[in-house]
Amino acid sequence: MSNRTDDARKRAQTARQILTVAQMRAAEQGLMDAGHDVHALMQRAGRGAGEWVRRLAAGRSVTVLCGPGNNGGDGYVIAQYLADHDVPVCVVAARPPQTDAARRARSLFAGEVREAGAALSQEGLPRGGVLVDCLFGSGLSRPLSDDLAALLGDLAAHHAMRVAVDLPSGVDADTGALLNEGLPEWTLTLALGAWKPAHFMMPACVTMGAVRLVDIGVEAMPGAAQVLARPVIAAPAPDAHKYRRGLLGIVAGAMPGATLLSAQAALRGGAGYVRLLTGGEAPSGVPAELVVSRGALPDLLADGRYGALLVGPGLGRDDAARAKLDVALASGLPLVIDADALVLLQPGLAGVNGLATRACVLTPHEGEMQVLEHNFGLSGEGDRPARAVALARASGAHVLLKGPCSVIAAPDGSVTMGSRASSWLSVAGSGDVLAGTVASRLAVTRDAGAAAAQALWLHSRAAERAGSAFTSGELAHAIGGALAEVLA
Template sequence: MRGAEEDLIAAGSSVDALMQLAGSGAAEWIWRLCAGGKVTVLCGPGNNGGDGYVLAEWIRARGGHVTVIAAGDPKTDAARSARERYQGPVSGPESADFSGGQVFVDCLFGSGLARPLSAEHVSLLIRLAEAHRQRVAVDLPSGVQSDTGMVLNEVLPAYDLTIALGAWKYAHFLMPASAKMGTLRLVPIGVGAVEGAAYAVTRPRLSLPAADSHKYRRGLLAVVGGAMPGAAVLAGLAAQGAGAGYVKLFADSKRNVPADLVVDQGALSEVLTDDRNTAVLVGPGLGRDSVARERLAIALADAAPVVIDADGLVLLGPRLLAERKAPTLVTPHDGELLALERAFGCGGSGSKPDRALALAKAGAMVVVAKGPDTVIAAPDGRLGCAPRATPWLSTAGTGDVLAGCIASRLATGADGFAAACEGVWLHGEAARRCSPAFTAGELGQMVPAALAACL
C-alpha cells in the first residue's frame, strides 16, 4: 500500500489529495448507516485521524449530526491540514460525550500500528463503541497489526463495518483480526497494481463449455478412495458440480454411491494410467496404513496434476514428490500444515501467508492453507487471500467438498493457483447459499449454483 501511494504521489498526486478521496469515500458509507442519527468520530494523531477529520467535515457539510473527539494533536502535515479544514468543534477525551448515538467511527490508528494501545485508548474505544448502535472502523480497527492479523490488545471492540482505504491489507482476511471487522467495504483512491502484492480471491469469471465439448474434453478427474469411502464420495459429488465433465471414483465397492458417480473397482495402477485423466484427487478417506501409502504413491506417479487432501497430507513427504513434473496441490488445515512444515523442513514461523509461501517453495507445490482464514500460495510467489466464509463451514466433511471443488477446476485445465482460488471461492459461495447448520452433503449440492453465479 505504501508503494502504491508513493507511485500516485510521484505521478502528481499528494497525501492531502489521497486523504480527501479516502475520507470522503468512507463518509459515503457512514452516511448510509447513520440515517440522520448522531455520528461520533474518534481521531488519532496520524493520517488515519486525518481521514476522520475529512469524513467528519463531509458529514457536517451535508447537515449531518457529527461529533469529533481528538485523542491527541495531529502529528503529520496531512492530518493537521485535515483538522484545519474541519469546521466543527473538536473535543478531547476528558470532555467526550458518552450519552449515545447511531454510529461510532474509529479513526484512532490505522495500518502502521505495531504496538498495543494504551489502557487509556482501549478504555476510550470501548466506552464509545458501547454507547453507539453501530460501529465502523476506517481502514482497520485500532489495535490490530495490518500485515499479520494479530490483535495487539486482549480486549477490543467488534465492528459492524470496516472500510478499507485504497487496497486490502492482510488483516482484512487473517484471523483473529478479521473476526472483529464485520462487513468489509473498499474505498478506491486510484492506486494501481504493485508487483508481488497478494491477490484477494474474488468471484472467478468462468465460461460455458465449448459448443463441441464432450465429457473428456471438459476434464476427467480420478478420485482415489480408501478405507473410509464416504469422504471420497463427498469429494466426487462436489467435483461433479464444479465443472469437470467426468468424475471417476476408484473404490473397492459401489455401495452407497449415487448412480451418476462412476465407480471403477479395477486396479488403481490401471485406473491412473488412463492418459485421459486431466487431474487426480487423493486423500479424502484414504486411511494411513500401508495400503493407503501405496495408493498415494501410485497417485503421485500419475502424469496428471494431483490434489492431495486429508490423510494423504499426513503420509506425504519430499521423497514422494521427487520425480513429479506435473503440478501438485495440497489443502492442509492448521494441524496438517504443521505436519507438512515438519516433513519439508520449514520453520513454521511467521504469519500464515509467510508459512504458506515457505511450504509452497520447499515442496514446489500450491498450498491451500484452509480454515476460517484461507491463504493460497504458489511456488512462484503468488499469494491469494480468501474472504471470510460462513462459520457454519466448521462441520465434518466440508474439507472433502473443498478438495473436490479444487480438483474439478484443475481437471478443467486451470493452472494450479487459479484452480485453487476458483475452488475456494466456489466452496465459500456454496456455503453462503446453504441454510444454517448444513451438512457436507447439503454443501456439495449447492456447488452447481455457486458455479452458475460465475457464468
C-alpha cells in the same frame, strides 16, 4: 481497446490487491512521485469514507474519534464532509494531530472538537448514532494505552453503529493480531486505498463487520497478494464430450464416506466424468452417476484420458494407502493431494520432485499443515500466507491452506486470500467437499492456481447457498448451484 475500458480493468485489478504496511508506504510514495500530495490523498480518502458514513448514519448523529496520525487526519476530513452534508457531527480528539496533513485537516474542520483527557468527563462524551474510529490505522505500532482503550471501548458501547476507518484501532495491519483485549466489534470497516492483510486474517477480520474499499487511486504493486475474485467459468464447448470436459479419477481408500463426499462435489464441479478407482468391492452408497472402476491402480491409470486425480479423502494411512499415493505421484497426472495423503507425503518419495512440473494442489488444514511443515523441514514461522508460500516453494505445488480465512499460495510466491467464509463450514466432511471441487476444476482447467481459486470460491458460495446447519452432503449438492451463478 478504449482508455475507459483499460482504466476500468486496471481499477478492478488494483481493487483486489492487498498491501502490507511497507507496500502501502511504497504505493503512497509512488503517488507522491506522480505529483499527488498527502493532503489531496487524505481529502479523497476522507470524502470517500465520509460518504459511506453519511449513508449508514441516515440522519443520525455521528461521533468521530481522531488520533494523532494521518488516520486521525482522515477523521477530520470525514467530519467536515458530514457537516457539509448536514449530518450532526462531533469530533473527540484523543490526541492532538502530529502530522502536517492531520494538522491541516483539523484546521479545515469548522465544527465542534472535544479534547479527550481529564477535563472531558463521562457526561461530556458524545453518545448516539454512529461512531467513526479514526484513532489509529496502519501506523499502529504497539497496544493501545489503557486510557485510549477505555475511551474507544466507552464510545463504542454508547453508539448504535460503529465504523472503523482503514482498520479498527488495536489491530495489527500486517498480521491481523489484536494488540489489546476486549476491543470493540465494528458494523463496517472501510479500507483506504488498498486492502491490508488484516482484513482477511483471523482474529481481526471477524471483528470488522462488513468490509468495503475506498479507492484513492493507488497503482498496482508488483508482488502484492490478491483478494480471491468471483470466478467466471465457461460452459462446456458446443462440441464437448465427457472426456474432453475432464475425466477425474478419485482414489478410493479405507473410509468410503469421505471419498464419496469428494465425488459428490466433483460431480457438480464441472468435470464431465468422475470415476472412483478401487482395488476391491464398490463401497455401498455409490451414486448412479459415479462410475466405479475396479482393478489395480496402475492398470486403471493406464487409460491416458485422465485430466486429474484426487488422492487423500478416506485414503487411510496404512501401507496400502502409501502404495496408492506412490502410484498417484508416479502417474505424472495433475493431482489434488488432501487429507491422509498429505500426512503421508514426504519430500523423499519418488514423484514428489515432479510436483513442480505438473499441476498439483495440496489442501491442508492447520493440523495437516504442521505435519507437512515438519516433513518438509520448514520452520512453520510467520503468518499463514508466508507459511503457505514456504510450503508451495518447497513442494513445487500450489497450497490451499484451509481455515476460516483460507489462503492460496503458488510456488512463485504469489498469494490469494479468501474472504471470511461461513462458520457453518466447520462440519465434518466439508474439507472432502472442497477437495472434490478442486479436483473437478483441475480436471477441467489443468491449471492448479485457477482450480484452487475457483474451487475455494465455489465452496464458500455453496456454504452461503446451503444456509445454516447444513450437512457436508448438502454442501456438496450446493456446489452445482454456486457454479451456475458464475457461468460466463
